Amino acid sequence: MSRLLIKHGRVVDPSQRLDEGLWVLIVDGKVARLAERIDDREAEVLDATGLVVAPGFVDVHTHLREPGFEYKETIATGSAAAVAGGFTAVCCMPNTQPVNDTAAVTEFIRGRGAEAGLARVYPIGAVSKGLQGEELAEIGEMARSGAVAFSDDGKPVRNAYLMRRALEYAQLFDVPIVDHCEDPDLAGKGVMHEGAVATRLGLRGIPAAAEEVAVARDVLLAELTGGRLHVAHLSTRGGLDRVREAKGRGVAVTCEATPHHLALTDRAVAESEYDTDTKMNPPLRSEDHVAALLDGVLDGTVDCLATDHAPHHADEKVLEFDLAPFGIVGLETAVPVTYDLLVRRHKLPLRRFVSLWSCNPARVFRLGGGTLKVGSPADITLLDLEARLTVNPDRFRSRSRNTPFAGQRLKGWPAVTVVGGKVAWRRERR
Amino acid sequence: MSVQPAARLRRKDLVGIDPLSAGEIQLILDTADQMREIAARPIKKVPALRGKTVVNLFMEASTRTRFSFEVAEKRLSADSLSFSAAASSVSKGETLVDTALNLEAMQPDFIVIRHVHAGAPHQLARILKSSVINAGDGAHEHPTQALLDALTVRLHRGTLEGQVVAIVGDLQHSRVVRSNVLLLSRMGAKVRVAAPASMVPVGIESLGCEVHRRIEDAIAGADVVMMLRIQLERQGRMNFPTVREYYDFFALTPERLKLARKDCLVMHPGPMNRGVEIDSRVADGPQSVILEQVTNGVAVRMAVLYLLAGGHGEPTAD
Numbered sequence: 001m002s003r004l005l006i007k008h009g010r011v012v013d014p015s016q017r018l019d020e021g022l023w024v025l026i027v028d029g030k031v032a033r034l035a036e037r038i039d040d041r042e043a044e045v046l047d048a049t050g051l052v053v054a055p056g057f058v059d060v061h062t063h064l065r066e067p068g069f070e071y072k073e074t075i076a077t078g079s080a081a082a083v084a085g086g087f088t089a090v091c092c093m094p095n096t097q098p099v100n101d102t103a104a105v106t107e108f109i110r111g112r113g114a115e116a117g118l119a120r121v122y123p124i125g126a127v128s129k130g131l132q133g134e135e136l137a138e139i140g141e142m143a144r145s146g147a148v149a150f151s152d153d154g155k156p157v158r159n160a161y162l163m164r165r166a167l168e169y170a171q172l173f174d175v176p177i178v179d180h181c182e183d184p185d186l187a188g189k190g191v192m193h194e195g196a197v198a199t200r201l202g203l204r205g206i207p208a209a210a211e212e213v214a215v216a217r218d219v220l221l222a223e224l225t226g227g228r229l230h231v232a233h234l235s236t237r238g239g240l241d242r243v244r245e246a247k248g249r250g251v252a253v254t255c256e257a258t259p260h261h262l263a264l265t266d267r268a269v270a271e272s273e274y275d276t277d278t279k280m281n282p283p284l285r286s287e288d289h290v291a292a293l294l295d296g297v298l299d300g301t302v303d304c305l306a307t308d309h310a311p312h313h314a315d316e317k318v319l320e321f322d323l324a325p326f327g328i329v330g331l332e333t334a335v336p337v338t339y340d341l342l343v344r345r346h347k348l349p350l351r352r353f354v355s356l357w358s359c360n361p362a363r364v365f366r367l368g369g370g371t372l373k374v375g376s377p378a379d380i381t382l383l384d385l386e387a388r389l390t391v392n393p394d395r396f397r398s399r400s401r402n403t404p405f406a407g408q409r410l411k412g413w414p415a416v417t418v419v420g421g422k423v424a425w426r427r428e429r430r
Numbered sequence: 431m432s433v434q435p436a437a438r439l440r441r442k443d444l445v446g447i448d449p450l451s452a453g454e455i456q457l458i459l460d461t462a463d464q465m466r467e468i469a470a471r472p473i474k475k476v477p478a479l480r481g482k483t484v485v486n487l488f489m490e491a492s493t494r495t496r497f498s499f500e501v502a503e504k505r506l507s508a509d510s511l512s513f514s515a516a517a518s519s520v521s522k523g524e525t526l527v528d529t530a531l532n533l534e535a536m537q538p539d540f541i542v543i544r545h546v547h548a549g550a551p552h553q554l555a556r557i558l559k560s561s562v563i564n565a566g567d568g569a570h571e572h573p574t575q576a577l578l579d580a581l582t583v584r585l586h587r588g589t590l591e592g593q594v595v596a597i598v599g600d601l602q603h604s605r606v607v608r609s610n611v612l613l614l615s616r617m618g619a620k621v622r623v624a625a626p627a628s629m630v631p632v633g634i635e636s637l638g639c640e641v642h643r644r645i646e647d648a649i650a651g652a653d654v655v656m657m658l659r660i661q662l663e664r665q666g667r668m669n670f671p672t673v674r675e676y677y678d679f680f681a682l683t684p685e686r687l688k689l690a691r692k693d694c695l696v697m698h699p700g701p702m703n704r705g706v707e708i709d710s711r712v713a714d715g716p717q718s719v720i721l722e723q724v725t726n727g728v729a730v731r732m733a734v735l736y737l738l739a740g741g742h743g744e745p746t747a748d
Contacts, residue, residue, distance in 0.1 A: 195633050196633025196636040198632070199631040199633045199634050200636070200637060201548060201549065202568050202571065202608060203569075205631075207632075273556065319526070320549065321548065
């Protein structure tokens with residue numbers, strides 16, 4: 001019997017309305033007891049003095065790149081980055097090569113995740129075969145093999161008919177359809193947010209409306225079908241308003257926001273003089289959209305935070321801004337970036353911060369984690385809210401380094417990550 | 431009150447008008463004015479850049495700008511070589527950064543770059559020791575074009591301050607309009623732009639101009655009209671219905687030109703689409719200074735090269 005005792009920590013578990021000094025005893029990978037003091041001489045001890053003990057953080061939007069793009073990231077390096085960022089579980093997008101559009105690929109990904117033995121790896125299957133947007137992929141087979149949601153992420157589901165059928169069909173398996181909401185014709189060949197900054201830089205813009213019309217369509221289809229819609233990386237005021245209204249009408253819609261869309265604006269492209277680590281899709285938006293998104297997080301319209309961790313090799317990101325691929329890594333910066341912004345600067349209560357990264361994503365994707373209730377899997381994120389560190393990409397576990405946060409000094413970092421009762425990562429003392 | 435010129439151009443690169451102060455712009459224009467005199471000499475050459483090497487890296491088609499730089503380089507006695515993307519290793523799949531690093535390994539003093547993608551000169555300026563001069567990057571900036579336009583206006587009007595300048599045409603795809611609006615507004619001119627709304631980039635007014643829907647409103651009482659080329663090759667995205675209709679509503683015709691001041695200058699950065707954005711009767715008419723712009727382009731590029739090389743004071747001595 002393996003036993004781990006987490007002593008002296010401050011347990012913050014919104015699922016049980018807990019925020020108090022409690023010790024946590026873990027037996028055989030499950031939470032066995034929470035109490036003010038626990039005596040257990042056989043247990044291995046983890047001293048959590050000064051640390052917050054929270055249900056494991058979950059990233060529902062990660063690109064692990066394997067199979068097919070192992071030069072950017074592998075399931076092993078990506079899950080190492082996850083635990084080093086405080087995540088006990090990640091959901092990985094299907095835009096690999098081959099695409100995760102069959103049970104065989106889903107099983108391969110789960111197998112590699114288990115082999116790595118770090119964060120839990122939950123595959124997201126493709127909505128359409130080959131992400132081609134034409135025919136439904138074998139959603140049922142993939143769901144049976146462990147796919148937790150379905151998405152053509154990287155691309156929107158362009159065809160409204162296909163989106164309707166996906167929202168209907170997925171109900172049989174009680175899984176959400178995750179859409180990258182973007183009208184591809186409106187987005188065109190845009191490379192950053194359309195607005196005064198793009199005009200000054202001479203770069204083609206992606207209008208906010210490209211996202212807003214797609215969100216509007218999707219919530220109408222969710223309403224029509226009764227299916228579960230999850231809007232990926234929401235970035236616009238209009239998109240957020242559509243989600244808020246739909247929730248008010250009782251539509252089964254949820255949404256996520258990324259750390260970079262909350263912490264940065266399109267001015268970062270100008271300030272960095274075309275640094276391609278400020279290029280992602282959806283693009284960094286203008287201040288008014290960022291303010292609206294922040295309001296959406298604070299008022300609870302945004303259900304969860306997610307990284308959209310998108311590793312790319314330095315050889316790809318060194319290209320001209322128009323030619324470099326979209327995307328940045330996020331697993332190892334997400335927690336401090338959002339803690340610093342939301343809790344320190346905008347006074348979001350800590351328990352709500354924990355919900356956004358833990359209870360809520362686990363609930364939206366029905367992952368079974370997100371709680372420290374007795375009997376649940378011992379996936380635990382320990383945070384050091386006083387740690388003040390500088391983002392140093394050279395120390396990333398991820399295979400890629402494409403981050404716009406390099407050099408930023410942030411307060412509030414993960415300290416220890418426990419997955420299934422085992423310490424999967426611990427910050428080295430320097 | 432005219433702008434005091436800066437004493438020197440303390441910069442490694444000229445990537446755009448945006449980073450320049452009014453004093454720096456004034457210095458470049460004053461220096462270019464002196465450079466014009468060299469072209470009037472029987473031997474059109476000074477030794478100012480003797481022993482300096484200039485690479486003209488043109489990764490997008492250009493005749494006028496490339497020749498203009500080459501002539502400027504020769505008149506300053508620099509050693510220069512030019513190549514275009516088709517003839518370079520770019521077609522073999524080499525990245526821009528690798529191409530530039532290889533060129534720099536041959537120790538040039540200047541790299542003049544024309545590139546189809548916005549920001550390419552900035553990316554190179556960050557990593558290269560050589561001075562980088564932007565000869566046009568995507569739809570971003572074309573600083574030497576704006577400088578030569580400004581020099582042309584100044585030669586006719588004595589000043590830029592208070593001049594009402596109308597810029598009309600494909601604002602969306604134009605690097606010329608961005609550099610010109612930035613320069614002219616910084617020097618105290620009043621800039622108006624006009625195009626169908628489908629060709630107006632969002633937020634262009636923040637660069638320092640008024641936006642008009644109709645050409646007539648923009649040119650009414652103007653001192654200068656600059657017509658921009660309709661980039662027919664970039665119109666695949668349904669920005670306007672047909673060339674014929676564009677001419678109907680937006681071409682500079684003799685009738686429309688009457689709305690401007692009587693001595694209004696007519697300018698065009700070239701190459702012109704005659705009968706599309708500009709009527710030949712205007713392009714070749716008495717108010718046209720289009721070929722003077724080309725002549726002034728050489729002087730402006732000589733001034734930029736000279737000043738970036740650290741020159742100051744009297745540039746024209748033998």
